[in-house]
Amino acid sequence: MINIDVGLFLAHLIVTDNKIDIKTNNILMDYLKDEGDIRPEEFQQINDVIENNDDARPLDQVLRRLSDESSSEVKEIAMAIGLALCLHKGFLSTTEVAFFKSSRKVLGIEAPRFNLLKAEVKLEFDETAIASLAMEQRRHKLIQQGYILPLKRLIDKYDSDERLTGHSDAMMKNEEYASAISHSREIGKGDMVFARPLLHEHIEELHNLRTAVDQLTSNLKKVRNHDSDATRSLIDASKNLQSQVHGIVQERERDTESFLENIENAADYFTISFLGKTKAGKSTLHAVLSGKGKDAIGVGRQRTTRNNRVYTWQGLRIIDTPGIGAPHGESDEDIAKSVLDESDLICYVLKNDSVQEKEFEFLSLIKKRNKPILILLNVKTNLDSSARRRRFLRDPDDIYEREDEKSIKGHLNRIREYARKHYANDTFEIIPVHLYASLLSQDKTIPESERHALFDGSRLAHFESAIRQSIVSQGHIRKSQTILNGCLNPILDTEKSLNHHLDVFEKISENFDRFHLDSTQKFETMKQKYIRRIRQAIDEEFLKVEEQISHFSHSNYDVSKSLIESRWEDLLEEIGLERRLAASLESIQLEYTGEVQDLLSEMMENMRFAKLLLRQNFSYDSSAMFDFRRMFGYLSAGLGVAAAVALLFSGPVGWGLTAAALVVGGVKFLFKSKKQKIQDAITSLSAELKKVTAKHNQDTKDQVEAVFLEAHDKISNETFAFQRGMMSTLKDNIKILSDSLDSMKVQQDRLNKAYAYRLMTAYAPDEQVEYGLDQSKIDALIDRVERDFGKSITIHARDGMEASRLDHLSNVIQEDVKVRNIQ
Template identity: 25%
Template sequence: MIPPTLEEVVSNILNQSFHHQGIGATATSRNTLLKVILESAEVPEPESTTAFIFDEISRLKTTSLKKVKILAKQKSTFDVSWCREFEVESQVEPAIRTEPEVETENHSSKRISAEEFQQALEECTRTAKNAYQKTFNYYKEIATILQNLKLDLDKSASYLLKQKDANNFNFAKVLRNIVDEIESHANEGLQELKKYLEVKSQHLADFTVVLFGRTKAGKSTIREALTCGDGSTIGKGSQRTTRDIREYKWKGLRLIDTPGIEAYQGEEDKQKAVEIVHESDIVIFLTSDDSVQPGEFDAMAWLQEIKKYFFVILNIKYDIDKPKRLERFIKNPEKIFESQRLDEHKRHIRTYIRHSLGIEEVAIICIHAYAAFLSNQPQYSDVAKNLWELSRIEEIYSLIASEIYTRGKQRRWNTFFDAIIYFLDLIIKMLEGHQKSLESQAYFMREKRAEIEYIFQESVKNGKIKIQRVCKDSFSKIKQWIPSFVDEYLGKDIAQSEYQKRMDKEKQKIETVMENLFEEIVQELVASLNEFQRQYQYDMGTIKLESTDFGNYQQWQVGKILKWVGVGLGAASAVAFGIGAFAAANFWNPVGWIAGVTSIVVGIFSWFFGDQEKKAWQKAKQEAKESLWKSLDQSEQETCKTYQKLLDTNIAVRAKTEVLEQVDIYIKGLLIIVADLKKAISQLEKIKKQMKQESDSTEPRDRVPNPSNFKVNSSFIADELL
């Protein structure tokens, strides 16, 4: 029989794999280049398809290939939809094993004895106690830094609130709120860290294994099987509250069953998941052979983010409740554990983990959890041994035992250090969120300060024009009755007193008009400041949205950060409120300004009744009229200048200065708080760096008889540290 060519082998493999997707594959080769043409009704997704083909070709261990080129096109067309290339290393080892070896009765590898396992657990306990003490010391350093931050913030706020008129301006309350919120959030983060350490201190002797995965994948069934339960909790996949997190003892281990991934419906539930998973030393990630959901890959990514070691259990959901199906399972288990079908699931999982998470290898164990559970039930006692062995559930314990024996101390050490670093990172990001928010507000307000100055300048400019117009109008009305007054009173003794009466009335009219005018100017200024305030609030809202960068946050940190920093953003941006109200209520009293200069009008006319003017009066009415008009022109100019000077003094100088002084103090206050935050963040970052160095600066130690069976992903801890 002629052996198949490389092209035929590749074509057959890909056609079998892609058949259910409606994709046809044709492979051709020339020299060291293999070309794969994919044809389908709909164009396949390029990245995952390329990754799959890469894995399949890598498994062939061919020495004749150097490059593979993939072309995808739709049926009945000649246009290529996409093209990908990759290099193939000669005599390459399989990038991903189809099945990791584990230490069970079904394998030839050396089993770990009960004595060895117990000794490993005792060593893990000593490691946990040491790690707890070290991380608790770090906790005390963190607490000291946050306490010093509180003292610095209180000191800064106290200094700022002692500034002139601080309590009369809204910024005083805002600054106090900002400080209180930062202190509250820092304390909340510290309390979560303390709570975690307190929980861990109660389980120093417990190596903790957490069952984690989606609802209805079989977590409860596995737990019931491992703990010889009666099945009362099987099928309750909708559990989601704290009391539904179940804890058990199993072969010297602490086993925790968590709600399904879908049950975490809000931030509170997610935080519960975070807390439970952080308690674990090993995570058993459970999925099933019916399908792997996108949410499960997201959960794997999160476990990778928090550096939590996990292996995958692929639970086979074949129904064996009916006697005939049970008999078929016992007689022909290979059909249930069909390698081709299960290998497809495992390749799908490993391809994602490799290309998306950067994990070269992950252990995947296929079991039948329900068969293991039935083996513990009295009515199945006659086939109990067969069911237990055929379920392959013992491989879970064997893999855990081997991991504990090999890297158990490292796992326990990392449980403490990685979790503390996670919580510390959360605190740092919370403080950074406040820092960036306050910085953006300070710099934004500094830019807006020029707009406030412009508002005052425009108010004064327009006010002076209005003063000039009102003065002109008021004196024009006086000039209108001058001729008739001269005609009537020229040469009469009562001219002086009558003129004085009329000037008193005109003075009151001018004063009233000016009071109204200044009130109008102030109201327009207040309206402009209020409009600025509204626009400022809108712009600040935009800045808050644009300045929030979630790129550096871990998947389930975002909600916590928003909860903490979001409140601070709201309070801090409220500084613009009250600028107009402050202007209207505190010290801008136009009536008071005018009351201080009412003698101007009287003084303007008092010179008229001197000797020279009496002669002019007696000499000729016309000369008297012209003289009065001329003096009124001069009085009009002096009156206008006087009122314009009042406007300069009270708005252009005094009011603007007092408002801008408050704005400057507020900007200064924000930047002082920012400096306090930066100082604390720098100190916390230093501690985080020290913790990472202490966690990573270790010597490898491997006790596995066959180290190639297990993935070594993290560093080991030197014996003297453990």
């Protein structure tokens, strides 16, 4: 039943968070060897997944094969074994929950069935429940098949066998160490009880923030004028702002939940993370501490894994990272974030043949998380030949004490110089160690006397002593630094992101307020300007007509009305009045459209400016915040001047000349001379044409102006409505963000005061140690706390502290501690 497909599925599960818990890995491998039907050569495929090698079979392939080629029973067995591997620690992590959710869907296991499996696996780890089920002979099907109980026995065995070996085991395994580990663990539990609700409160605040922002858009959709183009544009704009807040809130929720999970995992241990460049010596250090020797290193390989390895012994938890700058590795910042939050101490490993400033740039990331460091300088010399070993053993102190240009002292000076620049201080300890000599000390082919001398000459005992000291005298302080001080990090990260958005929104809001006043004046100025331009253009075109009236009258005073109409129509066509007037007004329309577009584009720059300031990877189309297509639709519809002008030129001659107007003089006409008759006819025709031309000049101006004003008012009103709505929406967003930030300040204040309380009571006698934190006692001692995060903490308290203890605290947390007595 447990074949290679099940094995690959379980391998993907145990590295789903990019960490390899060595104990869990060993349990799985032993279990698959004992209980599985997996060929020896297939174990390399499983190892490829665990080591994240290039040849590793992807999870989606594994799931498809398991889904297509396995029975429903095998799928459930795979899921149940996976749940047992994870649930033995008491809970499922966020990444494990996501893994099971996506996997069960591919495997066709419905949620109710999965939940039943999970409940029954939990029962299998409950001794009382198992005994009860056994007595009643109602044991679960999977127990009857014998898949879970063998795994449980392996887990129990590894739990009882967890220990360091060799020198390290002797170093750590004593009453003082055990007491310190217990003390640190109990402090951690008390700190978690205090901090956990605050982080849940922070996550809830983020959820409420997202809900409040969603409500803004929902409210907009309910406004009365819901068909307004301005309202629709405003809804688009609000959604865009909403997506920005959503993006940061979702990221902060995810990061805060991940942080909480990390420190929950680390609460029971004193955690040291080993960081440094590839081949600096981290794997050698682990091989020595675990007593596994050269077999644990992966000799000749660039590095042993692309995942973080987690080792646990005697209350000590060590995380081995792949290496900064490792090929195909994550970015330095990703590596740091993956281990820093759960670390009580960072051991930064350097080697003496490559102390370069670039290696220390990474320290700035550690300092941002306010983590204490210890630097291990791996002194590398070749000891493989017997002659070189003998020379080393004759005077092992020589490499540490020499004064030449390659001396250790020169490296130490450079390390402190670079650290001051990138870590802000150099109060940490630097320990030179010959790791290869310590590794050889575990080689059973070397005589025992030499092995003891190699270990002593390696000075690994100095490093072990520093670790032991960190745990025995400083562990409880650093545990509070990890939990209480560490819980500030996700809140501060949220505050930084939201403050950035708040600053941007406030700048945009200020710009909109200012731009609204400015654009009101500009739209009024544009209106007056283009009304004048329209009238002037129409006058100019009609003037060309008026200039032809005298000549036309002289040529047509004696023809019939129908012929006058026909010839007048021909004259207008020849002059091209309609065409020229339409072209002139169209040119004005284009100029007006361009000026409006410039004005609206200027408004849109506020949005584009926001995009640049926010620097977030959101799908962000600022043009969607204000629909140019809708706005300029008004222009094309409202300023379709060619069609509007054509309507004015209806009728036989366009202006409806009447027969009465052409019968000039009546009875008196009979008594006039021929010359006078001709002159009167010309004058009468000219006057009528001028009158009609003037009238239709005015009618044309009135009608085109009305069309223009309708379009202009539509655009300006929609623009102003959008601006007012945008200003209101921005102000609503600003208030929501401000209120959330105020709540986060309260969370920060409580954590800072609790952390300050732990620092102030760090030296209390054993009988006075308080593992739980009482808010009333905190408030009674601590008035307020001022932070320059990562650099200094100033505690305003109703009690003082000796200078020597302040100095010690500052060295432990590697941050300047000051106490101001408020009495």
